[in-house]
Amino acid sequence: MSALQFHDVSKTFQSRKGAIRALNRVNLQVDEGEVFGFVGPNGAGKSTTIKVMLDIINDYEGDVSIYGSSSRDARSRKAIAYLPESPALYEQFTPLEVLRMALRMNGIRRRDEKAWCQQWLERFSVAPYASRRIRQLSKGNVQRVALAHTLVVQPRLLVLDEPLSGLDPVGRQDVVDILLEYKHAGGAIFFTSHVLHDVERIADRFGFINRGELITTRSPRELVAEHADRFIVRYQSQSLAEGERLREDEYQQELDQSALPGWLDNLNRHGGRVLSIHPATSLESVFFRILEENSATGPGGR
């Protein structure tokens, strides 16, 4: 079953400078147990997409459904827990109070309420601050509490705006692990990110939006493979020393696809051994390419 579906969704803002087409016939689908990364440059339409989904913006064209029911129906939106880019938690409350309040506000009664909330604070490594006030916490720890706040209600669909922002590398890895666990338990995630490495790590598929148009929805691997025409070969050899030296007899060489077979023959003649071959193209470089192509030929209106 699809957790989230956009069908021909368009939104136009009226401003003093004229009409701004923030979303133009966007179609997308996120399935149960799927992580969908949503990326695009500033002003592309990411926040508008989230606001439409949450019915914060409701004067749009098209249909949005959450687990099969219209998102215009407040009951369907109960499936969603949302993490905004800059979460505004009640500063005078403690993390424990914030989580307990989230449960109450969602009508969730648990006998083990306190222990359940403590457990989520532990998962996000903020249990030591459970009784401090939010305003006394660092930015990264507020982000962890905010993430715990979204998961404590066990939503069916998580909508996260830049979920890893403000976290150190250990914190990022912890959160990635928790999100993947949630996905494996059948939860769906829609998240935005400017950091493409995060998208590669978490997303099964991603959508790339530019000027209100959804340009592509693919898995990161598919997209990179489609654009891969250069490869990085890691190899071991006593006598062939080309490219960058990694350690004693290990090297790394970047090659064009057309040059690859001949180069491998040569390595073979030198008695060398291939350790790995992978595309030199990163998701980031593919995005720049798509963005350039789209700017040259794409729609105007901004």
Ligand SMILES: Nc1ncnc2c1ncn2[C@@H]1O[C@H](COP(=O)(O)OP(=O)(O)OP(=O)(O)O)[C@@H](O)[C@H]1O
């Ligand atoms: N309330 C509004 N009134 C007029 N124009 C708006 C309004 N909100 C957004 N826009 C315009 O709609 C377009 C899409 O904006 P949106 O905030 O969705 O982009 P975004 O992808 O979230 O950008 P960012 O990465 O910078 O947060 C932009 O051109 C923006 O200026």
